[in-house]
Structure formats: structure tokens, C-alpha cells
Amino acid sequence: MLNVIYEDNHLLVVEKPVNILSQGDNTNDDDMVNLLKKYLKEKYNKPGNVFVGLVHRLDRPVGGIMVFAKTSKAASRLSEQVRNKTFKKTYKAVLHGEVKKKQDNLSDYLYKDKKTNMVSVVNKNHKDAKDAKLSYKTLASNNGFSLVEIDLQTGRPHQIRVQFSSRNHPLYGDQRYGKNVNKKGQQIALWSYKIEIEHPTKKEKMEFVCEPPNKYPWNMF
DSSP, X not given: OOEEEEEOSSEEEEEEOTTOBSSOOTTOOOBHHHHHHHHHHHHHTOOSOOOOEEOOOOOTTXXXXXXXXXXXXXXXXXXXXXXXXXXXXXXXXXXXXXXXXXXXXXXXXXXXXXXXXXXXXXXXXXXXXXXXXXXXXXXXXXXXXXXXXXXXXXXOTTHHHHHHHTTTOOBTTOTTTOXXXXXXXXXXXXXXXXXXXXXXXXOOEEEEEOOOOSSTTGGGO
């Protein structure tokens, strides 16, 4: 059952469950776009095809808030906000270790190896390097873990996971960039917590919040 946070003629704001794809791939597993098309067809008894515009993505293991467009006009205007960086995304994450700086800006150059689907920090002169920026503040620390809130300024693949892992603070449960400290089967503790946008037609500022689930490791704090 989908948790729909907000809906009007142009927008659909929902909580993406963990381990659901944002968009279909060759696995034929459930994905948000098709689940939302099904939801709209059933809710409004619509025949034929239903439009659901994907504006941004979350990695499969990451849960939390996502904004979708119900019209092509909304899709193009929201995509423009993503490009202009006025589409603001805030995440929460549980990191291994106690972070020394309570708040900081992280800036790196990242390279994605398409063969292995792994991202690494590289020198800025690397020919395929992309700049990656985020800022964070520590909300709490407990039991050798830190809860941080992250303001993402660039949307690079695996960015949050790689930037913190490269500083010896891999995310709890991240099998890819923290396999030395995480156990198989643990769920990555990265959550899309808040999104701020301008409404595509009304031009009003809108803010949507979705808190992480009340279970381990989130409930340590």
C-alpha cells in the first residue's frame, strides 16, 4: 500500500519504500513509476495509459520522499528546478563513528565506473570526474554511530555514500562502500527526508517531510 503524502492535479508526493526501484529496469521488479500508474488508474478509474513523470531518482535500497509529476507541464518545470538546483533535497543518514566536525561542507570529484557500477573519489583532473558537493550537520551521536542531516547540492550517483565512506564514516548497512564494517542483510540507513520545490503552476513554495522508520538503527537516537 503506497503512502501518498500529497496529491493535486500536477503533483504526486509519495514515500518510496526501501528496495523498490524508482524506475523499471531489466529485472522486471516493482518500480515506483508503474506502481503509481496503477494507483492512478484504479483511483480515477482511468482507461488507457496514465502519465507519471519521473523527475528525480533514489537508489534502490534508499527509502523516503519522492516527487512525481502527473502532467508533462509539471514534469518539465520540475526538471528545470532540478537543473537550476532550486529543487532542494535533504537526507538523513546513520554513519559509523562519531563525526569530529558537527557540521561541514564536503567537496570532492567523483568517477563512476560503468562496468562495476562503483563510484570513487578521484583527482579533479581525471577526464570523467564530476564535482560533488554536500553540507551536513550532526543531529545526535550514540553507541559509536552518528545521525546526520544532509543538504545535497549536487546529485551524483552514490554521492552521499561515497563522500562519507571516503572519510572513514561509511553509512550503516551500506554493503557496497562499507563492506568491512557492515553485515550482509543489513538495510542501508539513508533516507530521503525532506524536499522543497516551487509548485509547477501556482509558483508557491512547498515543503514535504517524511521521517525515517521507527526501527533500528534510526531509533537509537
